[in-house]
Amino acid sequence: MQYIQSGGLKISQPIYDLVKDEIAPGTGIDTEKLWSDFSDLVGDLTSRNETLLQKRIDLQAKIDRWHLDRKDKSYHYNEYYSFLEEIGYIVPEPEAFAVVTENVDPEIATVAGPQLVVPVDNARYSLNAANARWGSLYDALYGADVIPKTDGLEKSGAYNPKRGEAVFQKSYEILDQFFPLAAGSYAEVNGFSLNDEGGSKTLSIQRENSSTALKDSDQFIGYTKTQGALSSIWLRNNGLHIELQIDADHPIGKVHPADIKDIVLESAITTIQDFEDSVAAVDAEDKALVYRNWTGLMKGTLETTFDKAGKPHTRCLNADKTFTSPSGEKVTLPGRSLMLARNVGIRMSTDAVLTEDNQEIPEGFLDALMASLAAMHDLKGNGTCSNSKTGSVYIVKPKMHGPEEVAFTVELFSRVEGILSLPRNTLKIGIMDEERRTTVNLKECIRQAKDRIVFINTGFLDRTGDEIHTSMEAGPVIPKMEIKNAAWMLAYEDWNVDMGIETSLPGKAQIGKGMWAMPDEMKAMLNTKSSHPKAGANTAWVPSPTAATLHALHYHEVNVFETQRQLASRKRASIENILTLPLLHDRTVSQEEIEKEIENNAQGILGYVVRWIDQGVGCSKVPDINNVGLMEDRATLRISSQHIANWLYHGIVRKDFVINTLKRVAAMVDKQNADDPNYQNMSPDFDDNIAFQTALGLIFQGREEPSGYTEPALHRRRREAKAKALASA
DSSP, X not given: OOEEEETTEEEEHHHHHHIIIIISTTTTOOHHHHHHHHHHHHHHHHHHHHHHHHHHXXXXXHHHHHHHTTTTSXXXXXXXXXXXXXXXXXXXXXOOOOOOOOSOOHXXXXXXXXXXXXXXXXXXXXXXXXXXXXXXXXXXXXXXXXXXXXXXXXXXXXXXXXXXXXXXXXXXXXXXXXXXXXXXXXXXXXXXXXXXXXXXXXXXXXXXXXXXXXXXGGGEEEEEEETTEEEEEEEEETTEEEEEEEOTTSTTGGGSTTOEEEEEEEOOSEEEEESSTTOOOOSXXXXXXXXXHHHHHHHTOOEEEEEETTEEEEEEOOOOEEEEOTTSXXXXXXXSOEEEEEOOXXXXXXXXXXXXXXXXXXXXXXXXXXHHHXXXXXXXXXXXXXXXXXXXXXXXXXXXXHHHHHHHHHHHHHHHHHHTTOOTTOEEEEEEEOSHHHHTTHHHHHHHTTTTEEXXXXXXXXXXXXXXXXTGGGOOXXXXXXXXXXXXXXXXXXXXXXXXXXXXXXXXXXXXXXXXXXXXXXXXXXXXXXXXXXXXXXXXXXXXXXXXXXXXXXXXXXXXXXXXXXXXXXXXXXXXXXXXXXXXXXXXXXXXXXXXXXXXXXXHHXXXXXXXXXXXXXXXXXXXXTSOEEEEOHHXXXXXXXXXXXXHHTTSSOHHXXXXXXXXXXXXXXXXXXXXXXXXXXXXXXXXXXXXXXXXXXXXXXXXXXXXXXXXXXXXXXXXXXXXXXXXX
């Protein structure tokens, strides 16, 4: 790698050229001064970054010793809590306060709806997610398993009219539920028209022998006309919009009784463009791609061309949507999700920029600078379309351990604002509540960021990985799937909402819930994921635009902000439950349970790692042992590897059993990927296969790896695989 000396740093050629030629122009930022100021930041903050990482290690060592000293003693919550307070793991709870974040876009502050998370290194996926602000209900219902694919309703040929009719019937049910008529059902509707009343338009809905109206006339908010004919009707419920598109000449519209060619739902209100868990960015070239795509999104210039049905297809960011209000005014709605960037945490360093003595710098420092510099194009209005209307940049920060690390990130953001001459608190922070030290100190974490916080959420997978690692010496943990219903998990989910409401996040910030991990199981998602808005979360993660459109129905069903007002009076979740360790205790697990658990974990680990290492794919849909596709990223990898490491350490399984299971499952994974021309088999040469050896290391060194994180091993091995491929090219 070639480096350019600038401002006391050595900047890799890809990053230096990207900033000089693509990101900085138009921002008013002088690149030489940028690198000089950034060098000062690196010099001032790196040692503190290292101190915070060392504190994690020191606290873990004390917790390990506490458990080791009590191997044959009963667990006492009061004793454990006092110990955690004594070592500074739990800090004093602050007095009551309210967050005061200003200049927050309504998509975060006042609109409840789905949130997509997408790897920003894949331009096609990034654009698809950003454009998923609006989704076709017809397409979502037709393509998903919400409607059975049997008994003549199969997805056969280009279009199955019987399945199409089933889509119509399901859409009538949805409209009847959320936009009820004063009389009758949408199944009886055969047309729409506008009436003039006192200088304003009202909506008239025709049935066979009569007309009706919306039960709540305020739900009608606008319309469009094409060549004088009504072409769309705009409705709103719980702050979310839908568009009934009317076209009697369209192939679908001409067979619909009311000429509705499609129902378009406001779907992914926000999208996290991910620099972290779902990407495999291990060197300067990878990081340059991440930053280039993010810059393109902020400028509105990102586009990509790909093959679709044998023809080239170009994708770019969607334009805004416009319609006419009942009073005759033009209304414009964003055509794209509000985009947030998720930076990496404080654990990793990068060789994309080096100090003068050739030391890697903390990767999160570079992420913060690049994400913010690129977003200046949006702040200055340089782009072809707008992201934030309030002049804010939204950065989600993962894997922070407690209030000190939140305060440190706030200082980092403040320093970046200084470098870029941005007003204070332009950079907003999202706190991911996915490490136990953050959970038990969440109120103080929020207080540390009270001027700029816009997001807290729960994440089952990383949080469980941390739970297992933190309590590794306490004993063997229960099977992974049982952890979802463990006392600590249920309390953790409620506690996050409780702390968010207590600190006045509603109306200023998102309280979020985690990912639906089965992208093909949309019927199950539609039947269950309403639990997230019902729990008081005004956003939750979904794995695809289709899932966003279907999950949006839950926010029509539930008025989240009213739910939050009701939850404000409930008793807090129990901190005692949160600190109840998910251990087997005296329970025994059968050999059948053990084999199933190890096999399932091995499947997820290998299916994900082999694509990460060999192809640089940071997020995959990996078939599980039952061939159900599950979304896998580093968070799922962390929990699976930590779980096996825990059972190995406590003698539930033997090393040879785990290795043999991995080899057997590797052959299954090879078979599942047989149709991928870029796939490299792991079997039978296991000893020389980097991906397989990576999986072994994640498991067998998992107990020693700080916090049980998988990034260090993945990055090291991916670099090794890239070097090997280059050498053999």
